[in-house]
Amino acid sequence: MNKTYIRLLSQQDFKSPTLIAGLPGIGNVGVTVIKLLVEFLDARLFAELYSPTLPDYTSVNSDGICSLLKCSFFASSERNLILLLGDAQPSVDDTPAYYELCGDILDFISGLGCKFIITVDGFPSTHPQNIVHVAGTSRDIIFDYNLAGAAIYTGGRIVGISGILLGLAKIRGIEGICLLSPVVDLVSDREAAFNAYRFLRRVLGLGIEKTID
DSSP: OOSOEEEEOSOOOOSSOEEEEEOSOGGGHHHHHHHHHHHHHTOEEEEEEEOTTSOSOEEEOTTOOEEEOOEEEEEETTTTEEEEEESOOOOTTOHHHHHHHHHHHHHHHHHTTOOEEEEEEEEEOSSOOOOOEEEESSHHHHHHHHHTTOEEOOSSOOOSHHHHHHHHHHHTTOEEEEEEEEESSSSOOHHHHHHHHHHHHHHTTOOOOOOOO
16 A cells, blocks of 8 residues: 555535544543544544555554554534544654645545544643643634633644644644643543543533543
8 A cells, every 4th residue: 555545434414524633642632532522422433544654563452353553534423523533643753644644634524524623632741730722723713712711822832643734724724723631641641631521522512521430
């Protein structure tokens, strides 16, 4: 495989849907949030993206079954949401791969009429914080989420897919934000992930949960 391949599992009827994307990153915040949303919304897998930009290994489950790394797209048609769950990000040494993969993702969701994206990630913190931070493609969008309770992110940069996807979207005329949750455990910080999940539930009108297993 020398180029990206998208396996379409079912046709979906979206009307200017919002994309929410989470890939492995700091504290595994993005992946955890998307998994929680998929479960809560009973979202259905409708497409898979395979790309040579992803790392050169396969994942193996507890039964010994191998699977090629991919990005999975789930549909919540009632809420008009597309949830993107990534297995991995490209190698940190291959900068062009990030741009190629993000371009392929944006090509696909643009074809579905998507005009707004939300990326979810974490950033290192020395102590736990309940507040979620936001960066976005315009002052107006940032202001809206600031009013909803998010602090304006002042970290200077967003590394990886979460940032590049947002930057490329802006160039293409697609608006969006990145929600960043302060992370203490850089490997897996479920409390930080839940803070972002709870904020998303609230701003999307999905209600609020107080606890997480």
